[in-house]
Amino acid sequence: MTDNWLASWVRSHHDELVAVRRQIHANPELGFNEYATTDLVVERLAKAGLEPRVLPRGTGLVVDVGDGGRTVAVRADMDALPLSDPKDVPYRSAVDGVCHACGHDAHTTIALGTALALAEAPDLPGRVRMIFQPAEEKMAGAREVIAAGELEGVERIFALHCDPRLKVGQIGIKLGPITAACDLIELRVSGPGGHTARPHLTVDVVDALARIAVDTPTLLARRADIRARLLLAWGAIQAGDAPNAIPGEGALKGTLRVLDHAAWADAEKNFHSIVSDVAAACGASVDVSYERGVPPVINDDGCVQLMRDAITTELGADAVARTNTSMGGEDFAWYGEHAPVAMARLGVYPGGEMHDIHQGSFDIDERALGIGVRTLTRTALDACLAPRP
Helix, strand or coil, X not given: CCCCHHHHHHHHCHHHHHHHHHHHHHCCCCCCCCHHHHHHHHHHHHHCCCCCEECCCCCCEEEEECCCCCEEEEEEECCCECCCCCCCCCCCCCCCCCECCCCXXXXXXXXXXXXXXXXXXXXXXXXXXXXXECCCCCCCHHHHHHHCCCCCCEEEEEXXXXXXXXXXXXXXXXXXXXXXXXXXXXXXXXXXXXXXXXXXXXXXXXXXXXXXXXXXXXXXXCCCCHHHCCEEEEEEEEECCCCCEECCEEEEEEEEEECCHHHHHHHHHHHHHHHHHHHHHCCCEEEEEXXXXXXXXXXXXXXXXXXXXXXXXXXXXXXXXXCCCCCCCCHHHHHHHCCCEEEEEEEEECCCCXXXXXXXXXXXXXXXXXXXHHHHHHHHHHHHHCXXX
16 A cells, blocks of 8 residues: 555545535535435445445434445534524525534545545555434434344444544544533422412522532532543523412423543432432422433544544644543444544634534644544554454
């Protein structure tokens, strides 16, 4: 394999990658509705002589490039967010209220480019399974891929995620946890309400909600190792309308995030215990809905080293950047329950005012597409030759 074939491939296909990304960006689709995006990727792969497999639900797909006794995987997510696109660009979203505000259009394009580049590689030493995953924003698509049996025999799994805080040309890597486990919580507190002049004849639901909201995060964090960085934060609180009436019911909604598997395993039990105790002290009844979300993404040391070496080989040592742990959730974590994984952050900052992901104004420097292809292609090639984990 020559030293420059991959860089040459990316240069010659830059315009094609940009066109694909813009087509996807202009036609965003929400989770489990990525039909047109799936069709686009299937068509491009089939044209290259590959044989993609659409997932059972009809959105998302998987394709193997190469063959042999060893398989490594690369994952990209495909879905958009329910946000409007205010950008004044030719590829602005044509779908009202739906926008690729998290970079999944770029992720899909980079994975497609990686598959096409690998298909033309002078010497592919193994099988690379390209996973185009639906419904990441719903925290559900990864389990669809796993249920379809597409991780069987996979040794390692790699991914990139757009990062507007990094300049184009930089890729952030990190050992250990890079994203957090994330659970959704909703609770309802109830009791006999009444006049605010006679709270002793009521259960003061507002007081109970306030105590739960203030006390529970601290009490819960005390039950976990401080290094787990358990974070309980409330996003909504509601109770009553009148200033002189104690309501009979109120609600809290929030998220629980944590970086450690053991702390995540205990979090739901501990939460129920603490909330019940606080509510009981107020004389209130409490009903808790606790929805387990995703585990933390724990980057494997060996996988991270493979990505570091690939970045250095293709782009130079200066392209390797440090990145911090995010308390956001990412369903790539489910793959880590089946094989060693590594997710890196792809610099996409286009200059000027910075717009974060999950903002409709988010956009990328499209030079990052080729950088992503070079990174994932080289990583996959090296991983096929690396000692088994």
